[in-house]
Amino acid sequence: MDHALPSLPNTSPALAAVRRIAWWVRALTLLAGVVLMSLPLAFWLEPATFAHALSAMPKPRVATLTPTTRLYAVGALLPLMAMALFGLQQLWKLFGGYAHGEVFTEIAAMRLRRVGIVLMLVCLVKPLTGAVMSVILSWHNPPGQRTLTLGLSSDDYVSLLSGAVLLAIALVMREAARLAQENAEFV
Numbered sequence: 001m002d003h004a005l006p007s008l009p010n011t012s013p014a015l016a017a018v019r020r021i022a023w024w025v026r027a028l029t030l031l032a033g034v035v036l037m038s039l040p041l042a043f044w045l046e047p048a049t050f051a052h053a054l055s056a057m058p059k060p061r062v063a064t065l066t067p068t069t070r071l072y073a074v075g076a077l078l079p080l081m082a083m084a085l086f087g088l089q090q091l092w093k094l095f096g097g098y099a100h101g102e103v104f105t106e107i108a109a110m111r112l113r114r115v116g117i118v119l120m121l122v123c124l125v126k127p128l129t130g131a132v133m134s135v136i137l138s139w140h141n142p143p144g145q146r147t148l149t150l151g152l153s154s155d156d157y158v159s160l161l162s163g164a165v166l167l168a169i170a171l172v173m174r175e176a177a178r179l180a181q182e183n184a185e186f187v
Contacts (some may be wrong), residue, residue, distance in 0.1 A: 012101075018101070018103065019098075019099045020100035021095075022096070022098045023099065026092055026099075029088050029091050029092045030092070032088055033088045033092075037081075037085075040074045040077060040081075043070065043073060043074055045166055066140070069136060069137070069139065072136045073133055073137060076129055076132045076133055076136055077129065077133075079129070080122065080125050083118055083121055084118070085117030086118060087115055087119065090111045090115050090118070091115055093111055094111040094115065097169065104173060104180065105177055106174055106178075108173060109170045109174035109175075110175075112166055112169060112173060113127075113170035113174075114170070115163075115165055115166055116162075116164065116167040116170060118161070119159050119162050120159070120160055120163035120164065123155075123157070123159035123160045127150055127151055127152050128150075128151065131149060131150045131151075135148050138141065
C-alpha cells in the first residue's frame, strides 16, 4: 500500500515547476543511460585512450591489448555499470512520479533511498574498478611496468556525502508519508 500525502493539484504552480524539472532530469537521466551503455563499445573500439581515463594510471604504458584483455576489462566495468544503471532507473522512476504529482509517497522515498545507496556504493566501487582495470591493462607489460593503481578523489567523497544526504531525506519523506496516512485515518 502506498501511503501518500495528497498529490499536488493539477492546477498548482508548484506542480508545473516540478514537471519542468522532472522533464529535464529524466532527459539527462536518459542521456546518461545511453552514454553509460556505450562505454563497453567505446572501450572495445578505442581501448588505450579509454583505459587511461578509467584506470587513473599515470601515463600508462599499455602493452598491445588483446581481445581477451579487452574482454576482461569490459567485464571489470560491468558491476559499476550495473549499479549506475540501476541508480539511473530509480531516478527515472522517481522523477516520473514527481511529474504526476506523487511527491511525498513511500515509493518516492524508497526510490530516493535507493539512489542514495547507489551513490554511496559507486563511490566505493569506482576506485576498486580502477584498480582492477590498472592490473588488467598492464598485465602483459614487461616486469617492472605492471601497475596496481588505486585512485581516490574528492568526487568520491562528494558522492558518499550526497548519498548520505539523500538517505536522510528519504527517511524524512517516508516518515512524512506515514504520518500523513495516520492523520488521514483519523479524519
